[in-house]
Amino acid sequence: MSNTFTVKDMNLWYGDFHALKDVSLDIPKxxxxxxxxxxxxGKSTFLRSLNRMNDLVQGCxxxxxxxxCGENIYGSMDVNLxxxxxGMVFQKPNPxxxxxxxxxxxxPRTHGIRKRAQLDEIVERSLRDAAIWDEVKxxxxxxxxxxxxxxxxRLCIARALAAQPEVILMDEPTSALDPISTGRIEDLALxxxxxxxxxxxxxxxxxxxxxxxxxxxxxxxxVIESGETEQIFSLPKDSRTEAYVTGRFG
Amino acid sequence: xxxxxxxxRDARRHPLSALVSLIxxxxxxxxxxxxxxxxxxxxxxxxxxxKPALFSLTYTSENQSMLPAILxxxxxxxxxxxxxxxxxxxxxxxxxxxxxRGSRLVALVRLTTETLSGIPSIVYGLFGMLLxxxxxxxxxxxxxxxxxxxxxxxxxIMRTTEEALCSVPDMYREGSFGLGAGRLRTTLCVVLxxxxxxxxxxxxxxxxxxxxxxxxLMYTSGTVEKVAGLMDSGITLSVxxxxxxxxxxxxEQAYATAVVLLALVLMINLLASRLAGKITKGxxx
Numbered sequence: 001m002s003n004t005f006t007v008k009d010m011n012l013w014y015g016d017f018h019a020l021k022d023v024s025l026d027i028p029k030x031x032x033x034x035x036x037x038x039x040x041x042g043k044s045t046f047l048r049s050l051n052r053m054n055d056l057v058q059g060c061x062x063x064x065x066x067x068x069c070g071e072n073i074y075g076s077m078d079v080n081l082x083x084x085x086x087g088m089v090f091q092k093p094n095p096x097x098x099x100x101x102x103x104x105x106x107x108p109r110t111h112g113i114r115k116r117a118q119l120d121e122i123v124e125r126s127l128r129d130a131a132i133w134d135e136v137k138x139x140x141x142x143x144x145x146x147x148x149x150x151x152x153x154r155l156c157i158a159r160a161l162a163a164q165p166e167v168i169l170m171d172e173p174t175s176a177l178d179p180i181s182t183g184r185i186e187d188l189a190l191x192x193x194x195x196x197x198x199x200x201x202x203x204x205x206x207x208x209x210x211x212x213x214x215x216x217x218x219x220x221x222x223v224i225e226s227g228e229t230e231q232i233f234s235l236p237k238d239s240r241t242e243a244y245v246t247g248r249f250g
Numbered sequence: 251x252x253x254x255x256x257x258x259r260d261a262r263r264h265p266l267s268a269l270v271s272l273i274x275x276x277x278x279x280x281x282x283x284x285x286x287x288x289x290x291x292x293x294x295x296x297x298x299x300x301k302p303a304l305f306s307l308t309y310t311s312e313n314q315s316m317l318p319a320i321l322x323x324x325x326x327x328x329x330x331x332x333x334x335x336x337x338x339x340x341x342x343x344x345x346x347x348x349x350x351r352g353s354r355l356v357a358l359v360r361l362t363t364e365t366l367s368g369i370p371s372i373v374y375g376l377f378g379m380l381l382x383x384x385x386x387x388x389x390x391x392x393x394x395x396x397x398x399x400x401x402x403x404x405x406x407i408m409r410t411t412e413e414a415l416c417s418v419p420d421m422y423r424e425g426s427f428g429l430g431a432g433r434l435r436t437t438l439c440v441v442l443x444x445x446x447x448x449x450x451x452x453x454x455x456x457x458x459x460x461x462x463x464x465x466x467l468m469y470t471s472g473t474v475e476k477v478a479g480l481m482d483s484g485i486t487l488s489v490x491x492x493x494x495x496x497x498x499x500x501x502e503q504a505y506a507t508a509v510v511l512l513a514l515v516l517m518i519n520l521l522a523s524r525l526a527g528k529i530t531k532g533x534x535x
Contacts, residue, residue, distance in 0.1 A: 083428055163429050
């Protein structure tokens with residue numbers, strides 16, 4: 001099986017704070033990889049390194065090697081092109097203050113698609129793929145801020161899909177949502193993994209167990225253990241992993 | 251009467267908070283009363299003096315027409331905004347979106363704008379006369395006046411624009427960067443539109459200062475009672491009113507001018523907020 005991301009000996013500092021220590025990790029293609037761990041363990045930081053969102057943080061320094069399909073993303077790769085290939089869904093739904101249609105068309109327009117017919121098609125397909133088309137098809141020209149929280153998050157997923165990425169990073173995508181909306185997003189993630197590689201940070205261990213193929217456990221900036229989700233949850237090799245997944249701390 | 255009873259009961263239980271509440275209510279009432287009194291005073295003294303002759307196309311010392319001054323005020327406002335808004339908004343975009351946060355240059359520019367906003371307008375007038383009027387040979391002209399006013403309102407526009415840009419949540423920027431948009435596209439398509447209402451409120455404040463300015467204009471655009479072109483000297487409404495009042499012969503006409511000035515400012519504000527509503531349509535929930 002091929003890997004989407006290969007990370008080797010990665011270290012990351014915020015100023016003097018050593019946030020990620022010697023992280024080496026493979027993220028396989030076409031699967032859902034869940035990153036778990038207590039707050040402040042570096043899982044979100046790691047996720048944000050995969051599409052170089054950490055570049056926006058001042059005083060952030062990264063060493064080591066992160067490759068997307070064999071290509072070093074901190075090398076000569078155009079960062080905007082990287083972010084087109086590696087889409088992102090954030091913890092808090094963040095639709096732009098514009099119409100539903102313009103939100104979805106933002107990515108394609110950014111990457112040079114101007115034809116109305118082509119945009120129409122991308123918008124419809126993305127919204128269908130994100131399982132929200134039926135709810136918004138009559139209000140494409142109204143503000144996206146009028147949608148409910150769960151709808152907004154699916155809209156944000158549709159917006160990421162519209163840029164036609166290869167990978168989707170999800171940073172606790174359901175932590176601001178109610179259980180029903182959470183269930184929908186989880187179903188959606190399961191559908192999407194056929195076409196996309198998904199990396200998801202989650203605080204919710206049941207969620208990781210329910211939908212992910214592989215799980216990575218972070219603690220204090222280090223990867224303690226990574227492997228098949230079933231193995232991590234039933235037969236963890238490290239005692240700290242066991243303590244965490246059985247709820248003894250965190 | 252029930253609310254009064256409740257107030258009485260609360261006041262007995264928490265006398266201090268009732269006192270504070272009373273004081274704040276009085277303070278709020280005070281500002282409304284002062285404004286109300288001012289507006290009523292101007293309207294009562296001014297409206298009876300609004301005569302058709304005051305709106306003749308040409309000014310004579312007989313008719314004291316304010317029409318040329320009204321038109322000059324509009325020209326001056328447009329011209330000053332045209333000069334100040336692009337520079338001010340551009341500078342603020344640099345400070346909030348491009349410059350590294352907390353850099354020395356940003357601190358320096360902020361200090362400069364704060365200082366500029368504290369300088370009395372008469373000093374701007376003198377500076378404008380010496381620089382634009384004399385050194386650059388623009389003389390007494392609308393252009394000299396507009397350049398001076400543009401410098402004067404620049405700090406105001408910059409501060410409000412900066413505040414508006416800063417209040418745009420970072421999650422919009424992240425969302426845009428996350429889709430592979432560069433800084434320019436993020437700023438122009440996401441951040442700036444979201445900040446338009448705040449920027450417009452700065453522009454409205456700027457318009458208020460332009461329309462109300464006298465000291466800086468007497469030195470720069472002069473007091474000629476004619477509809478002025480770019481390079482001509484022309485009087486604006488506030489200066490016109492100042493002249494009428496200070497000469498002591500035309501107090502009644504000055505009141506009438508005040509009514510028109512008040513109406514003009516009100517109209518510009520309404521127009522601007524209507525415009526803001528149009529631009530942000532489809533954005534709010």
